[in-house]
Amino acid sequence: GENVEQHPSTLSVQEGDSAVIKCTYSDSASNYFPWYKQELGKGPQLIIDIRSNVGEKKDQRIAVTLNKTAKHFSLHITETQPEDSAVYFCAASIRETSGSRLTFGEGTQLTVNP
């Protein structure tokens, strides 16, 4: 089955700096890659997603890039703010055969220091 690896497990940045989180996946058939943010005591919240027919997607300070050949995708957060501090998860799925089933990475604890 699909396996998703996520790095780093912890990331500490200064407010205003950029943060990059990287994920690799094993199944070349995967075609949907969402990113979720989870704050303490809450469920994961979708922040951005990308499908395999797109190489990059941007939403204000957040961007995701996808390299299908290398089977990796990355989350980029620019101008980080303290409220960006949370655990971030990447995920992958094969829409046609796996339905809603998501395989998640291990998570990255992002800390933005004021």
Place this chain on the structure above:
Amino acid sequence: KAGVTQTPRYLIKTRGQQVTLSCSPISGHRSVSWYQQTPGQGLQFLFEYFSETQRNKGNFPGRFSGRQFSNSRSEMNVSTLELGDSALYLCASSRTDRDTQYFGPGTRLTVL
């Protein structure tokens, strides 16, 4: 539009008991998926229901089961609870089984 709701939010049970967790999806969403989140194993897929049919099942023992009702609300049941079942159980809903999933706040289950 109201988000995904899960009840109860917290639950304490003892080994050997059984438990039922409930999930109400976003209005209009017909697909509901369940995930188990633990510090050691991370987020793991349990099962998915779409239009009252189980579409996918993760690698969990038969003690874990679920169902979906005609109004798309879903329940999951864990029988003969073990200490290792202590986890945050998350429900996610999507419009169809191929759309973006939105998660609820989860039910924190503690097994003593």
